[in-house]
Amino acid sequence: MDYIKKSPWICVYNAGSCNGCDLEVLALLNPKYDIERFGCELKASPRHADILLVTGIGSKQNQKRLKLVYEQMASKKKVIAVGSCAISGGPFREGWVFTEPVDRIIPVDMYVPGCPPRPEAIIDALIKVLEELDGDKKDKPKQTRRRSKKAKK
Amino acid sequence: MHNTTLPIGPQHPSIKEPMCLRIRLDGNNIENADLRLGYVHRGVEKILEGKQVDSALYVAERICGICEVSHTAAYLSAVESAMNISINDKVKYLRTFLIELERLHSHLMWSGFLAHEIGYETLFMYSWRERERILEIFDKYTGGRVHHNVSKIGSNKYDLPENSKKFIFDRLDAVAKHAEKYRREFEKDNIIKARLENVGVIPEKEAKRYCLVGPIARASGYKVDVRKDNPYFAFDQVDFNVITRNEGDAWARTLVRMDEIQESVNIIKQLINNMPNEKLPKPELHMNASGEAVGHVEAPRGENFYYVKINSGYLERAKIRTPTLNNIIILEKILKGYELGDVPVIVGSLDPCFGCLERIMVAKDKKIEEHDEDSFRKKYCEIQKPEVSYD
Amino acid sequence: MTEWVFFVAAPFIALLLQGIRRKLNARMQNRIGPPVWQPFLDVIKLVQKGKSDSEGNLNFFFVIAPIIFFITTWVMFLFVPFAIWSFEFDFLLLIYLTILSGGLYVLAGFASDSPLGVHGAMREMITMVVYETSFTLCLFTFIVISGTLTLANYPPEGLLLQAPLAAVILYLIGSIELKITPFDTAEAPTEILEGFSTEFSGAGLAFLELGDAMKFLFFCVFIPFLLFGTGNMWLFALLVLLFVFIFTFSKVTTPRFRVDQVVQVYFVVLILAVINLAWVII
Amino acid sequence: MGDNLNIIVEAIASLFKKPYTKRYPKEKLKQDPRTNAWLEYYSKKCIGCRMCERVCPVGAVKFIKKGKIEFDMGKCIRCGMCIDNCPVNAIGFNQNFERASKDKKKFIVK
Numbered sequence: 001m002d003y004i005k006k007s008p009w010i011c012v013y014n015a016g017s018c019n020g021c022d023l024e025v026l027a028l029l030n031p032k033y034d035i036e037r038f039g040c041e042l043k044a045s046p047r048h049a050d051i052l053l054v055t056g057i058g059s060k061q062n063q064k065r066l067k068l069v070y071e072q073m074a075s076k077k078k079v080i081a082v083g084s085c086a087i088s089g090g091p092f093r094e095g096w097v098f099t100e101p102v103d104r105i106i107p108v109d110m111y112v113p114g115c116p117p118r119p120e121a122i123i124d125a126l127i128k129v130l131e132e133l134d135g136d137k138k139d140k141p142k143q144t145r146r147r148s149k150k151a152k153k
Numbered sequence: 154m155h156n157t158t159l160p161i162g163p164q165h166p167s168i169k170e171p172m173c174l175r176i177r178l179d180g181n182n183i184e185n186a187d188l189r190l191g192y193v194h195r196g197v198e199k200i201l202e203g204k205q206v207d208s209a210l211y212v213a214e215r216i217c218g219i220c221e222v223s224h225t226a227a228y229l230s231a232v233e234s235a236m237n238i239s240i241n242d243k244v245k246y247l248r249t250f251l252i253e254l255e256r257l258h259s260h261l262m263w264s265g266f267l268a269h270e271i272g273y274e275t276l277f278m279y280s281w282r283e284r285e286r287i288l289e290i291f292d293k294y295t296g297g298r299v300h301h302n303v304s305k306i307g308s309n310k311y312d313l314p315e316n317s318k319k320f321i322f323d324r325l326d327a328v329a330k331h332a333e334k335y336r337r338e339f340e341k342d343n344i345i346k347a348r349l350e351n352v353g354v355i356p357e358k359e360a361k362r363y364c365l366v367g368p369i370a371r372a373s374g375y376k377v378d379v380r381k382d383n384p385y386f387a388f389d390q391v392d393f394n395v396i397t398r399n400e401g402d403a404w405a406r407t408l409v410r411m412d413e414i415q416e417s418v419n420i421i422k423q424l425i426n427n428m429p430n431e432k433l434p435k436p437e438l439h440m441n442a443s444g445e446a447v448g449h450v451e452a453p454r455g456e457n458f459y460y461v462k463i464n465s466g467y468l469e470r471a472k473i474r475t476p477t478l479n480n481i482i483i484l485e486k487i488l489k490g491y492e493l494g495d496v497p498v499i500v501g502s503l504d505p506c507f508g509c510l511e512r513i514m515v516a517k518d519k520k521i522e523e524h525d526e527d528s529f530r531k532k533y534c535e536i537q538k539p540e541v542s543y544d
Numbered sequence: 545m546t547e548w549v550f551f552v553a554a555p556f557i558a559l560l561l562q563g564i565r566r567k568l569n570a571r572m573q574n575r576i577g578p579p580v581w582q583p584f585l586d587v588i589k590l591v592q593k594g595k596s597d598s599e600g601n602l603n604f605f606f607v608i609a610p611i612i613f614f615i616t617t618w619v620m621f622l623f624v625p626f627a628i629w630s631f632e633f634d635f636l637l638l639i640y641l642t643i644l645s646g647g648l649y650v651l652a653g654f655a656s657d658s659p660l661g662v663h664g665a666m667r668e669m670i671t672m673v674v675y676e677t678s679f680t681l682c683l684f685t686f687i688v689i690s691g692t693l694t695l696a697n698y699p700p701e702g703l704l705l706q707a708p709l710a711a712v713i714l715y716l717i718g719s720i721e722l723k724i725t726p727f728d729t730a731e732a733p734t735e736i737l738e739g740f741s742t743e744f745s746g747a748g749l750a751f752l753e754l755g756d757a758m759k760f761l762f763f764c765v766f767i768p769f770l771l772f773g774t775g776n777m778w779l780f781a782l783l784v785l786l787f788v789f790i791f792t793f794s795k796v797t798t799p800r801f802r803v804d805q806v807v808q809v810y811f812v813v814l815i816l817a818v819i820n821l822a823w824v825i826i
Numbered sequence: 827m828g829d830n831l832n833i834i835v836e837a838i839a840s841l842f843k844k845p846y847t848k849r850y851p852k853e854k855l856k857q858d859p860r861t862n863a864w865l866e867y868y869s870k871k872c873i874g875c876r877m878c879e880r881v882c883p884v885g886a887v888k889f890i891k892k893g894k895i896e897f898d899m900g901k902c903i904r905c906g907m908c909i910d911n912c913p914v915n916a917i918g919f920n921q922n923f924e925r926a927s928k929d930k931k932k933f934i935v936k
């Protein structure tokens with residue numbers, strides 16, 4: 001039994017968004033949506049967090065920091081890309097600052113489309129990502145196999 | 154005690170967006186502050202260039218998720234005066250209605266943030282609950298909680314939904330009632346006063362010298378408000394006061410914003426009561442228009458200014474000057490001499506948000522990187538962009 | 545027998561109280577809040593969690609400080625409210641232990657070697673000087689009144705009537721020890737992230753959380769124990785719950801002071817403690 | 827003191843009130859008809875005028891041929907320009923927002 005399912009602590013990283021998505025993530029805390037009823041807590045330090053919510057385009061300036069934040073999180077971690085910006089660059093895709101979407105910087109486990117996604121949609125994504133945790137165990141042997149193949153090469 | 158340099162941000166709970174504030178501390182006192190920005194730079198002006206005017210509206214809206222209506226409104230007033238389009242009263246009223254709703258949601262959100270910054274979780278929760286009520290109105294009218302996508306050049310996509318007057322008034326009354334309570338809490342509570350009073354003082358002279366705008370200027374006794382000075386849309390047809398205070402500290406900024414909530418509620422009520430009975434013009438694409446103009450509106454944080462140049466239906470240049478850009482400059486100056494514990498209060502009371510602000514990215518810190526324009530261009534502007542596709 | 549049951553169950557009771565506290569907190573903020581057993585799940589999850597890819601500082605104190613912190617807080621229940629293991633001068637040992645638990649915060653902060661952690665520790669140190677002194681003075685008052693240095697001999701009817709001022713002092717000391725607003729400056733998440741716990745993750749964080757919960761329970765037990773005694777067990781349990789409510793309520797309805805203001809407040813407390821002691825002696 | 831009891835009173839009162847929270851996954855929230863959550867494309871109606879591709883501010887529309895257009899909802903910003911400018915109403919919005927997915931390809935509406 002994975003207890004992350006019961007107490008997922010989240011951490012938000014704004015990698016160059018318009019605030020829309022950040023506000024909707026923060027709106028999860030307010031009495032209307034209150035994700036604390038799932039045991040979620042918004043943590044300031046990435047070392048405490050289990051789930052990283054990334055918003056924004058992941059611009060050049062942010063990439064190093066974003067990787068650092070991801071690395072600081074202790075293992076069994078999940079990343080959710082929130083909003084069109086984080087999925088594909090959204091409206092800022094044509095700008096010269098956008099180089100690659102967030103999932104090329106750090107591995108992303110769940111995408112929430114929308115600009116911004118409604119808080120309910122983010123809760124939905126959270127639930128889906130937690131459901132996936134059980135599936136992870138089955139995947140594990142595959143990963144080791146892949147790694148050993150690489151080692152042979 | 155020894156000197157320490159404390160990095161605040163870019164990922165920090167008291168600042169809703171990434172900025173990096175490096176604070177040199179002498180013991181607990183701030184000796185120097187150094188602001189590094191550029192974390193949410195997205196090159197918006199460049200993206201706007203070459204866009205079709207009708208479509209560009211939606212990108213302009215996404216410059217910011219907090220005062221998105223101000224951005225669309227400023228963009229629209231610039232574009233409409235460039236193309237000589239006159240809008241009817243109904244559209245004016247509806248836009249004014251949105252602008253004021255946005256001021257409500259922004260100020261409520263902000264008061265929650267300030268409360269959170271001084272450790273007052275409950276007030277944060279209550280303020281955000283009230284903000285939810287405003288978002289419900291937005292949701293009902295536009296279908297979007299944050300980005301609304303209802304404005305069109307020369308028109309508006311939707312009329313108010315039928316029988317929504319009671320729905321809106323109920324929520325406004327609740328918000329006004331609660332906001333008044335929280336205002337009194339900010340005004341009277343001793344601990345809040347101990348935290349906010351005489352912190353981050355900006356005298357009126359400084360406010361004028363630094364060209365501050367919005368509630369921050371008004372809290373220093375400098376009466377600037379585009380709504381009164383240069384009425385746009387329906388602001389010449391409604392009755393409201395410009396709120397000013399003379400203290401110039403974080404506490405005055407709080408109270409100015411809390412008072413503006415009541416004013417906004419009044420304005421919205423007047424607007425709904427006097428809503429003209431005209432028909433909305435049918436929106437159309439503007440493929441041949443040309444022109445050049447400026448537009449400005451009073452966003453929740455101050456004057457938002459747009460310059461656009463349109464060439465046969467496409468934007469040739471758009472220049473945006475947003476309130477935070479004016480207001481943030483004073484931050485480093487007023488931080489000096491206060492304590493570390495005051496940083497969130499001072500930063501918070503200026504209400505900076507960088508969505509719109511960040512349009513140039515030159516990191517000035519010597520140790521990290523230094524760019525003149527050429528090397529900057531070489532490093533950041535000639536990135537080979539990979540083609541993004543899913544397959 | 546009861547003593548031992550209580551001692552062994554103390555961590556569980558502490559976590560349950562945290563759950564109740566969070567639930568109350570949420571309900572006062574007009575929302576549903578987590579289930580009451582949420583802290584248990586949190587702790588289990590933290591223990592389950594693996595390592596992070598970029599480990600922070602891994603020096604000896606960083607690993608050991610949270611564990612000692614937890615053990616210290618647990619050992620305090622050996623003496624209060626039921627003396628399991630009683631000897632001469634155990635009152636003094638208790639004072640020492642509470643101060644040690646504060647000191648371990650500081651150690652944890654310095655060991656984490658991040659400027660935020662260090663700053664949190666520094667704040668804790670500044671305030672500790674003042675409040676631990678007044679706490680010690682306050683306890684000396686009780687020692688003087690009861691005339692005993694052994695907790696087992698502590699009068700079961702409590703000493704509120706002899707030293708009413710101590711109630712105020714103990715409450716204020718309790719709220720700063722437990723990092724309850726308005727005095728939670730050392731942990732202020734908006735100023736210095738999470739203070740000294742910023743760099744911890746996994747099991748270390750779990751021990752810090754557990755220790756915090758234990759400390760909370762300890763003060764909720766200790767204050768009624770000193771003031772009202774354990775004469776009537778039902779009344780005592782009720783008083784413990786009352787203190788849980790009071791502390792939660794204080795957290796809900798107050799913002800936080802700045803460091804210098806906290807120190808000012810606790811100077812007043814220090815003076816009160818001195819007056820209290822002097823009054824009792826004279 | 828009398829004036830700043832507001833929060834205390836409200837906190838105590840909230841203890842006995844029903845929480846403001848909507849228990850989302852359990853009780854489905856009713857979406858407003860104006861909510862823009864997901865695009866629908868009725869390929870039979872489409873006349874292939876390419877207007878949608880032209881007006882989309884973010885380039886989320888990929889016109890392949892008449893009756894075969896891909897709308898990439900991972901790029902789309904729900905602005906509604908394509909819907910407003912389609913001459914035959916071949917595109918529309920629905921209110922289904924529960925679309926989070928691990929697979930980006932699921933975001934392409936055909």
Ligand code: SF4
Nearest residue numbers: 017018020083084085
């Ligand atoms: S997806 Fe939309 S709302 Fe979210 S950050 Fe991007 S532009 Fe803003």
Ligand code: SF4
Nearest residue numbers: 196197198199512513
């Ligand atoms: S501010 Fe200058 S550099 Fe930045 S996007 Fe606009 S034009 Fe380009």
Ligand code: SF4
Nearest residue numbers: 363364365458474479
């Ligand atoms: S636009 Fe800038 S330079 Fe010109 S008056 Fe205003 S603040 Fe001063």
Ligand code: SF4
Nearest residue numbers: 472473474478512513
């Ligand atoms: S260079 Fe740009 S930011 Fe600086 S004053 Fe001129 S317009 Fe403003």
Ligand code: SF4
Nearest residue numbers: 217219220506508509
């Ligand atoms: S000042 Fe700029 S970033 Fe801040 S809310 Fe307004 S538009 Fe957004």
Ligand code: SF4
Nearest residue numbers: 096199530533534535
């Ligand atoms: S060189 Fe770079 S910064 Fe300058 S206008 Fe071009 S894209 Fe913008």
Ligand code: SF4
Nearest residue numbers: 882902903905906908
């Ligand atoms: S809704 Fe807007 S962004 Fe989405 S496909 Fe249509 S035009 Fe493009």
Ligand code: SF4
Nearest residue numbers: 872873875876878912
């Ligand atoms: S605008 Fe409508 S009719 Fe024209 S191609 Fe697009 S979907 Fe088809």
